[in-house]
Amino acid sequence: MKIAQKLLLTAACAVFPLFAQAGAVDQLHDFLKSTRTLKADFAQMVIGKNGRKPQQSSGTVAISRPGKLRWEILKPYPQLVVGDGEKVWIHDPDLQQVTVRKAGQAIGSSPAALLSGRNELEKNFTLSEAGEADGMSWVEARPKAGDSGFEKVRLGFAGNDLKAMELQDSFGQTTHIRFTKIERNPALPATTFKFVPPAGVDVVSD
Numbered sequence: 001m002k003i004a005q006k007l008l009l010t011a012a013c014a015v016f017p018l019f020a021q022a023g024a025v026d027q028l029h030d031f032l033k034s035t036r037t038l039k040a041d042f043a044q045m046v047i048g049k050n051g052r053k054p055q056q057s058s059g060t061v062a063i064s065r066p067g068k069l070r071w072e073i074l075k076p077y078p079q080l081v082v083g084d085g086e087k088v089w090i091h092d093p094d095l096q097q098v099t100v101r102k103a104g105q106a107i108g109s110s111p112a113a114l115l116s117g118r119n120e121l122e123k124n125f126t127l128s129e130a131g132e133a134d135g136m137s138w139v140e141a142r143p144k145a146g147d148s149g150f151e152k153v154r155l156g157f158a159g160n161d162l163k164a165m166e167l168q169d170s171f172g173q174t175t176h177i178r179f180t181k182i183e184r185n186p187a188l189p190a191t192t193f194k195f196v197p198p199a200g201v202d203v204v205s206d
Helices: 001-006 024-034 103-107
Strands: 037-047 055-064 068-075 080-082 087-092 099-104 127-132 136-143 150-158 161-169 176-182 202-205
Touching: 024 127
Parallel strands: 099 202
Antiparallel strands: 037 055, 037 176, 055 068, 068 080, 080 087, 087 099, 127 136, 136 150, 150 161, 161 176
16 A cells, blocks of 8 residues: 555646547647646555455645645545655655655656646657547556656546546556546645654655
8 A cells, every 4th residue: 555655656646637639648738838736636546466455545636837746645544745846755644754755856757747747748758649448538658767666657538627547557556546626727825835744753865
């Protein structure tokens, strides 16, 4: 559970509404040019390579471009990822530990860069149209870096809204994410992307 959550950063974190008809890749670029902030709820399911019972979680995500994000898992095991533009903080309350990474190292080729980064997608990803499936139009992004920790990300859209994301990581796990209550360009308090380690936790720098 913990490894999958951390791989998402984050993941996770590549979440946004987008016009996903023909030419979805071009419309992705257009969308990024006109979108600065976003927030949504998510439900997440991780399916292991060995077919074990899926691990499920849910929470909220907020993004402010470029470089700021907040990915908060609320259930069943709390975990918080905050990127303030310079550093990425990963707080695991159960372990009483905070891991700190430089933003460039943590986000550059991660799924988070699809939304929270600058408009330089082709620098880090190969983008392609991925057809229609499950009532959605899909865009696929494959990282160019060999050490990104994941093989590909697929983004599923219905109409103008992002409905799903599928992340296939280097461990053979597939993470399915469904998004609801998506808001584009909301006003977000600056405190959303600030993090101060709680007293008594171990702070570890990668």
